[in-house]
Amino acid sequence: MRLKDKIAIVTGAGSGFGEGIAKRFAAEGASVLVADIDAQAAARVAAEIDASVACTVDVANGDQVEAMVAAAVQAFGGLNILVNNAGVPQRRGPMLEVTEQDFDRIYAVNVKSIYWDAVHALPVMRQQPGGVIVNIASTGAVSPRAGLTWYNGSKGAVTTLTKSMAAELAPEKIRVNAINPVIGETGLTEDFMGGDTPELRKQFISTIPLGRLSTPTDIANAALYLASDEAELLTGVCLEVDGGRCI
Numbered sequence: 327m328r329l330k331d332k333i334a335i336v337t338g339a340g341s342g343f344g345e346g347i348a349k350r351f352a353a354e355g356a357s358v359l360v361a362d363i364d365a366q367a368a369a370r371v372a373a374e375i376d377a378s379v380a381c382t383v384d385v386a387n388g389d390q391v392e393a394m395v396a397a398a399v400q401a402f403g404g405l406n407i408l409v410n411n412a413g414v415p416q417r418r419g420p421m422l423e424v425t426e427q428d429f430d431r432i433y434a435v436n437v438k439s440i441y442w443d444a445v446h447a448l449p450v451m452r453q454q455p456g457g458v459i460v461n462i463a464s465t466g467a468v469s470p471r472a473g474l475t476w477y478n479g480s481k482g483a484v485t486t487l488t489k490s491m492a493a494e495l496a497p498e499k500i501r502v503n504a505i506n507p508v509i510g511e512t513g514l515t516e517d518f519m520g521g522d523t524p525e526l527r528k529q530f531i532s533t534i535p536l537g538r539l540s541t542p543t544d545i546a547n548a549a550l551y552l553a554s555d556e557a558e559l560l561t562g563v564c565l566e567v568d569g570g571r572c573i
Contacts, residue, residue, distance in 0.1 A: 327355035328554040333402040335359045335394065335447070337385050337439070338412030340367025342512030343462060346542025347409055347549045349375050354550060356407065359398040361385075363412070385412045385439035386431075388446070395446045405450045407553045410440050410484075411462040416477035418520030429476050436480035440487055448500075457500040458553045461488050462545070463564060465508045469572045473520065481506075485564045492562030501561040503552045508568035510540035535570030 334351050338344035340362030348358050352375040360375075362368035365382040372380035379401045383394040398405050414435045416424060440461060451457035464481035466474055488504040495502060509518050509530055516522040519530055531537060548567045551557055566572045 328550060328556070329407070330355035332356045332406040332553075333359075333398060333404050334407035334409065334553070335361055335398050335405060336409040336411055337361045337383065337394075337443070338363075338462075340364045340371055342514065343507065343510065343542050343545040344409070344411040345371050346546035347411060348378065350543075350546035350550050351407070351553070352376055352378055354554075357402040359394065359401065361394050361412070385410075385442065386434035388442045391439070391442040392446045395443075395450055399450060404454055405447060406454065406456070407458045407460070408443060408447050408451070409460045409462070409549060409553070410443055412439060413462065415514045415517040416474050417517045418471075418473040420473070421475040424476055432476055432480050433483075436477070437483045437487075440484065444491070448495075451500060452498065455499065457498075459491065459500070459502040460549050460552050461485075461502070461504040462549075463488070463504045463506045465506050465566060465568045465571050467564070468506055468566065474518065488564060489562045496561055501552075501557070503557070503560055503562065504564040505545060505548050505552070506564055506566045506568060506572070507540045507545050508534055508566075508571040510542070510545065512542070515539070533571060534568070535573065538569060540567060540569070 334356045336348040339348040339360040357377040360372040361381045368380040372378040383390045463484040466478035467481040467485045470478040492502040519526045
């Protein structure tokens with residue numbers, strides 16, 4: 327049990343990478359707050375794993391994030407691990423076809439959420455020894471694909487924030503790392519590819535040396551390692567789980 331007696335919040339845990347992370351953490355002994363903007367999805371995932379509670383939250387809303395952290399404390403008594411996984415895509419296409427409303431939503435969910443999570447989670451994490459934050463970024467932060475400019479920029483901000491947070495929080499023994507997944511088998515795949523056809527999949531997979539998309543299990547395994555004591559000397563790391571995409 328690599329996370330025995332740990333308390334974790336996983337945002338965007340109602341599907342995709344977040345669901346995989348929540349289930350993997352629970353299997354390794356963690357108590358998990360399954361947080362998602364979709365109440366039914368969060369409830370479904372929570373019902374499928376032990377020692378978990380569902381929570382409905384829009385991570386771009388500071389009041390709702392405060393309530394999410396309070397729910398974890400009320401249910402489990404504290405907080406050791408925070409996974410900032412919730413995110414929204416940019417549908418693949420020319421940068422000037424993205425509306426201001428969509429741009430603002432991308433940055434509110436993908437970037438400002440990390441601010442809100444830090445504001446409300448860090449005071450709780452500081453009450454116990456150590457603590458771990460795992461931010462889910464993207465290979466788009468390292469090796470951007472054309473047609474996803476504003477999304478790439480938001481994930482570039484996540485990797486920079488990860489390193490800066492790691493440096494600032496290191497004296498308190500709070501570790502901050504990120505994962506850069508390659509495009510994966512999730513509900514966002516169609517948006518990232520600008521459709522979902524065998525031809526488009528072949529095009530995207532051709533850029534991944536190991537020859538496949540990522541899966542929730544791939545990302546969950548990486549998150550488990552970074553959240554565990556096995557990674558106690560790792561902070562400020564942005565781990566590419568990408569099948570070689572960024573080589």
